[in-house]
Amino acid sequence: MPDVTKRWRAVRRRDKYYRKAKREHYRSRAVYKLKQIDYKFDLIRPGDTIVDLGASPGGWSQVAAELVGAEGKVVAADMDRMTPIEGVEFVRGDIRDKAVVDRVLELLPEGADVVISDMSPDISGNYSYDHARSIELCEHAFRFAEEVLKDGGNFLCKMFSGDMSRGFVGKVRGAFDETHIEHPKASRATSSEVYVVGLGFRQ
Numbered sequence: 001m002p003d004v005t006k007r008w009r010a011v012r013r014r015d016k017y018y019r020k021a022k023r024e025h026y027r028s029r030a031v032y033k034l035k036q037i038d039y040k041f042d043l044i045r046p047g048d049t050i051v052d053l054g055a056s057p058g059g060w061s062q063v064a065a066e067l068v069g070a071e072g073k074v075v076a077a078d079m080d081r082m083t084p085i086e087g088v089e090f091v092r093g094d095i096r097d098k099a100v101v102d103r104v105l106e107l108l109p110e111g112a113d114v115v116i117s118d119m120s121p122d123i124s125g126n127y128s129y130d131h132a133r134s135i136e137l138c139e140h141a142f143r144f145a146e147e148v149l150k151d152g153g154n155f156l157c158k159m160f161s162g163d164m165s166r167g168f169v170g171k172v173r174g175a176f177d178e179t180h181i182e183h184p185k186a187s188r189a190t191s192s193e194v195y196v197v198g199l200g201f202r203q
Contacts, residue, residue: 017186021059027083028059030118030184033195034156035063041180041197043154047071049112051104051148052088052139053095053157054119056080061088064116070201075107096140097121101147111150117141117157120193133163138168138196145201146175155198162192172198 009047017029038044046065054062055076064074065087076082077091077100084090089107093100119141121133141157155176159165173179177200187193 026059026062027057029186030043031063032057032146034060034118036184036186037156037182037195037197038063038067040182041154041199043116043156043199044068044114048109048114049073049106049108050075051112051115051144052076053117054078054137055090055113055142056082058082058085058088059083060116060118064088064114073148073179075104075112077104095144101144105148108148112148112153113150113152114156115141115145115149116155120158120160127160128162131160131192134158134160134162135162135164135168139171142168142171142175145198149201149203151201151203153201155201156195157196158193160192161194165194166190169196172196175202177202178184 017032021029022030024029029083044050044064046069050064050068052064052074055061056078061074061076062085068074074088076088077095079094082090091103119137121130121137124130138157138159145155165191176198180197182197184194
């Protein structure tokens with residue numbers, strides 16, 4: 001095993017959110033980012049219909065299913081496989097593919113209350129390139145949200161900060177009553193990731 005992999009695994013084992021996720025039977029430490037953002041902005045409510053883009057391994061879908069309760073609905077989509085979660089419908093495929101978008105939309109005849117996306121590009125090590133690819137994924141999530149959200153709906157997506165961020169945030173700001181940029185405590189201090197929060201979609 002390469003030394004860098006050993007170091008990464010050792011750091012992860014010491015991470016309090018990683019350990020907390022293991023104790024609480026969540027699939028990833030990222031669940032606490034969603035929980036912290038939801039607590040601050042009241043993003044997801046009981047009975048809501050949620051779409052989780054880039055869902056695998058399923059941590060955010062677990063939290064979404066808890067928050068919406070038995071009367072709500074969660075539809076998850078990802079290119080990778082995902083072990084089933086009770087109360088979550090899963091579509092496997094690339095959300096950049098119109099056929100996959102159509103399959104997700106078929107499950108949402110009345111639209112969605114919230115679209116959440118933790119999609120992230122494979123990291124190349126070239127930050128400018130990774131940032132541009134992150135913005136591309138954000139754009140796809142945003143276009144999907146525009147297509148499916150009900151009036152007053154909410155949006156959340158992960159974005160790597162950079163010189164293209166302002167343009168994307170401006171698009172979100174133009175479609176929602178409120179727009180916020182959030183770096184939750186569960187995000188590592190050294191991470192360039194932020195979360196774009198759109199509240200109150202205007203159809």
